[in-house]
Amino acid sequence: MQCLLVYDIPDDAKRTKIADACLDYGLDRIQYSAFLGPLLPTHRDELLLKVKKILGRKPGNIQLFPLCQTDWEARCVIAQNAPPPGAAEAGDDD
Amino acid sequence: MQCLLVYDIPDDAKRTKIADACLDYGLDRIQYSAFLGPLLPTHRDELLLKVKKILGRKPGNIQLFPLCQTDWEARCVIAQNAPPPGAAEAGDDD
Numbered sequence: 397m398q399c400l401l402v403y404d405i406p407d408d409a410k411r412t413k414i415a416d417a418c419l420d421y422g423l424d425r426i427q428y429s430a431f432l433g434p435l436l437p438t439h440r441d442e443l444l445l446k447v448k449k450i451l452g453r454k455p456g457n458i459q460l461f462p463l464c465q466t467d468w469e470a471r472c473v474i475a476q477n478a479p480p481p482g483a484a485e486a487g488d489d490d
Numbered sequence: 491m492q493c494l495l496v497y498d499i500p501d502d503a504k505r506t507k508i509a510d511a512c513l514d515y516g517l518d519r520i521q522y523s524a525f526l527g528p529l530l531p532t533h534r535d536e537l538l539l540k541v542k543k544i545l546g547r548k549p550g551n552i553q554l555f556p557l558c559q560t561d562w563e564a565r566c567v568i569a570q571n572a573p574p575p576g577a578a579e580a581g582d583d584d
Contacts, residue, residue, distance in 0.1 A: 400555060402496055404521040427498040427551055429523050440566075448568055455572040457521055461494060461557060462564045470556045472534075474542055478549040 398463040399423070399435045401443075405456040413450045414458070417443060435462075492557040493517070493529045495537075499550040507544045508552070511537060529556075 401418055405411040419425065421443045423433035435443065440460065447458055463471075495512055499505040513519065515537045517527035529537065534554065541552055557565075 400494070400496075402494075402521055402524045404524075426553065427496055427523065429521065430496045430498075430553070444566055444568070451568065451570065453570065453573065455570050456568070457570075458568040459520065459524070460566040461555065462561055463555060464558060464561055467556055467558055467561050472538055472554040474538070474545065474550070474552040476545065476547065476549050476551075479547065 397434060397437070397440075398432065398468045399440055400461045400463060401431045401447075401458065402461075403429050403447075403456065403458045405451065405454070405458070407454045407456070410451055410454050410456065414447045417446050417450060491528060491531070491534075492526065492562045493534055494555045494557060495525045495541075495552065496555075497523050497541075497550065497552045499545070499548070499552070501548045501550070504545055504548050504550065508541045511540050511544060 405414060418431040421439055423431035426432045512525040515533055517525035520526045
């Protein structure tokens with residue numbers, strides 16, 4: 397089942413370790429603080445235990461959302477890269 | 491239907507405006523880059539159009555995930571605040 401994990405972790409070292417754990421479990425980093433990918437329920441539980449252990453008693457907020465096929469297919473993505481240097485700015489509504 | 495919106499937006503002004511739009515639509519800020527709350531399908535579409543318009547041609551990644559009741563109830567949250575100053579550090583696995 398697709399799972400989305402998002403976090404806010406002030407401690408740099410903890411954040412890096414938790415990001416590594418997400419990647420180890422096969423999630424893709426879709427944003428700086430968001431990871432997405434398929435996880436079996438057992439792996440989901442394992443990953444949660446692991447990130448909880450890594451976080452220890454440090455402050456942080458970590459949320460994991462399982463996504464059923466219907467929800468997964470209904471996700472909306474707006475993704476824009478920076479225009480190449482020198483590209484026309486026309487259309488920018490700044 | 492509960493919706494989760496997460497973003498990566500490098501431009502500070504755009505990010506602030508998009509955060510404000512999410513709050514205007516009744517979403518709660520659950521993390522620095524994550525907003526959550528119930529949205530009617532029409533409001534979801536409106537919000538997406540709005541954030542797309544605010545972003546203009548600037549780089550950014552915005553993803554919105556509708557969450558059915560089952561997915562919503564299956565979400566897992568690890569939330570820890572910073573301990574009060576002077577609190578014992580025992581149990582921290584640093």
